[in-house]
Amino acid sequence: MGPDNKLIGEVYFGMVVAVEHDDVTTLERRFVRVHSLTWALTLRKEFPVLDATTFANSLVRCAMCACLAILTPAVTEASSPAVSQEIIDALTRANAAVVGVEVTAIEGARSAETLGRRRTGSGVVIGSDGLILTIGYLMLEADNIQIVTRDNRKLPARPVAYDLATGFGLVKPLLPLRGTNPVPLGSHSELRPGEALMAAMGGEDADVAITQLVSKRPFSGYWEYHIEAALFTSPPIGNHSGAPLFNQRGELLGIGSLLVADATGETPRVAGNMFVPVDLLKPILAEMQSTGSSKQSRRPWLGLTSTEQSGRVQVVRVTRDSPAHTGGIQPGDVILAVDDAQVATLEQFYKRVWAHPNPDDEIKLTVQHGTDVRTVTVKAIDRMTTMSKPSGI
DSSP states (O other): OOHHHHHHHHHHHHHHHHHHTOSHHHHHHTOOBOOHHHHHHHHHHHOTTOOHHHHHHHHHHHHHHHHHHHHOHHHHHHSOHHHHHHHHHHHHHHHHTEEEEEEEEOTTOTTHHHHOSEEEEEEEEOSTTOOEEEEGGGGTTEEEEEEEOTTOOEEEEEEEEEOTTTOEEEEEESSOOTTOOOOOBOOSTTOOTTOEEEEEEOSTTOEEEEEEEEEEEEEEETTTEEEEEEEEEESOOSSOTTOEEEOTTSOEEEEEEEEESOSSSSSSOOOEEEEEEGGGTTTTHHHHHHHSSOGGGOSEEOOEEEEEETTEEEEEEEOTTSHHHHTTOOTTOEEEEETTEEOOSHHHHHHHHHTSSSTTOEEEEEEEETTEEEEEEEEOEEGGGGSOOOTTO
């Protein structure tokens, strides 16, 4: 089958899959997912002469045809075949740079209490030297890191950096990644709600999914984390950890961090994912590579897991042997003020704490426990000093 006929076959197959998924549930969710095994069997039957690389690319191209048909019918109907082909080719190239990341944490790792000792996720090649961007929590206290390529080879890798402030992680394989080109870094500045995007997952269960941007807004995490801009997409993808998010030009927009119950920030609540935008990476990439982190990450940490409810910051969990634990703060306590400045949101709470110039500064907290209100002085610490660092950082 010649290239033109093969492309026609791929487009036809993509459209068939779109039609097969054309039920109420799919249209309501506006979502098409690539089920690799089913698609693989069909593709192999229709195109038995394809080699492994072309076969893998065809999977993605078929997915793009199907997803474009459902998610962006106006674009595909109004655009020329050349424009639609450019989108498919760009996303195919982007997916070729996606890898799996498998991590085993050291024995006794503190992070294993919440993340588990064995972790799997995704990453994407962003450097010509094989540098891979992923989500940092995968590699916390790592004892062993393996990169899983598209042909299911496993390559040992070393940690390069973990940035607490943004959540990004960098790893580099110890052996060259053959035939893998880095993806370009994009920006969310021109991204608008409703735009169709591609999330890609690597590893043994490699997959792609089409989703949509539903919101761009600040995000405060329960684990003493805040970023001024986060990308929220829906419908949700399950294997989100480290999954890269691409625009239709194949540019990297963000890295998957969380499954969230409220992606839009509005009522009714809509489930989705939170992606950390690569706009936050660009100013600190060189610093991360040279120092293993960024200066913004060297800040006070208390060891609290908290929620924001009805204008109150309530403690849900206290990390064992943390400054907050030593200071006697308990689950259920409400943080009323930091250094006598009232706080009503997680963002206010964190920014008051981080306003201290040194990670080990003493911080005065006004805490309500039941009907009792007391003042506690807590000596904060740099969180990374509590972690067993991977040997490469």
